[in-house]
Amino acid sequence: MSVLVFTLRAEPEQRLNLSTLVPHRLDKLTQREIESIAIETTKVVTKVGDMFRVRKGDPAQIRFAGGSRRFDRIAEAMTAGTILVEGDVGARAGRLMNSGTLTVSGSAGPWVGSGMEGGSIIVAGDVGEWLGGPLPGEMAGMRGGVVTVKGNAGREAGHRLRRGTIIIGKKAGPYAGRAMIAGTLIIAGGAGPLPGYLMRRGTIVLNEAPEQLSPTFADSGPVELVFARLLAESVKLQAPAAAKILNRPLRRLSGDLALEGKGEILLPV
């Protein structure tokens, strides 16, 4: 069966909550039923058919022809299948995702992969703040899966990351991996000030020394890690630059010693 396509009719005039357009919620619906799904918006209630031209297809494979920074909550709580957005997306893309793949050819807003439990998110452009992070009031951020960002990430990428892997191809903003609980955060193009600030456990891999590091990280010196080889092997297809860093001789910084200090920042020697 062919791909289910939502072609954007025109740039939306208000923010759209697209959390209903995920494979498991569209399963067994007719084209008319899909077109009549109401989209929560900020002002005027609208329907899927008003915003998109819908081309019938397999709801396990969804394609958005055209994106917008006003596309919020895309692929939210997705349980299986694939969603491809040809363009940008807004806030909370892939939040609470459980399985499947979300691919964004453009850039994404804040909270990409927030609270995600499994599956894979690939963003070709940049992402906003709190990549994988919790919403206010939540205890933990991302809990599993893999997020690959080819571009830059905003401040506090990997905030309260608990499990899973985040790879940032270019630069990350300040406080990357802030209060990390565990998990793995790789930044291949340079980190802003104070990466790993108040991290408990987990691994942050950097391509170079950050412009500012908290004094509560202790230099454990050069290390040879079999674990780095395993990680390199697992990311080499989606992020060859990250794999390259991991295959270089590495230095380990232990921290944040202001807390448990069982986390680490790995840097090329």
Place this chain on the structure above:
Amino acid sequence: MRTLKVRGLRIDDSFAEAFPMSGTAIIITAPTLKWARQAATTMTGFATSVIACGCEAGIDRALTAKETPDGRPGVRVLLFAMAPDMLQTQLMNRLGQCVLTCPGTACYADIGGEKKLKLGSAIRYFADGWQISKKIGGRHFWRMPVMEGEFVCEATTGMTQKAVGGGNLLIMGDDFATTLRATEAAVAAIGKVKDAIMPFPGGIVRSGSKIGSKYKALIASTNHFYCPTLKGAVATELDDDIGCVLEIVIDGLTSEAVSAAMRAGLAAIIRLGPKRGALRVGAGNYGGKLGPHHYHLKDLLP
């Protein structure tokens, strides 16, 4: 004993009788094959027979750097025991004493299956709170700080209860030198068969046993029917021209692996021929009533 004649060799019309076992497979890697093999050799050293070792274990094969999870050379080790809990105990003890301790090594699962045995999960507490859990690509690893650096070990490995233990060949010859030559040829051939190991020293056992003993405390004793020095004094299975018997015992993750191993060993002995090698090949059984797996030599001829 009825025998078949194949290229001058006498093949007994007999069968090996084998038993179901619980089995598992792991990969040990190291910076060099030498150290991976050392860990594997140490781990499988005292693992010849479940009678007194708790498990039977051996090296299945060496692996190139491309075949292992961490891109370093390695070896594949198979372990077998009569029950899953015994296998777990042996695996944990041997992993902790022989692999964790060996310089440069890391350890990974190499068999699937719903039933799991603990690997790193069983020994992670050695790290005294500094152990690090990592999930990479759907697999769960434990990193344990050690004096040399870090020991990486997969959390669990799979287990099969369809493994088979006790495939065997009895290689009989004129003297020690020719019998050993034939047996070594068989060991080399069986070594190439995947999913099967020969747990005895160098793959060979010279003290095959029968069930029971005249001494009440012993559950097994020397197989006097095949002892050449007792020929004439006791009921014997040996012909006049047989002066030495060696045995190869085979454990496999599947019944197919055991029969493939026996077939490969038999072919190698026959290829060597009776002039330089063995005169006769037999197989050990208990009358067929104890073990569900029977491997008839006549079905395994090349």
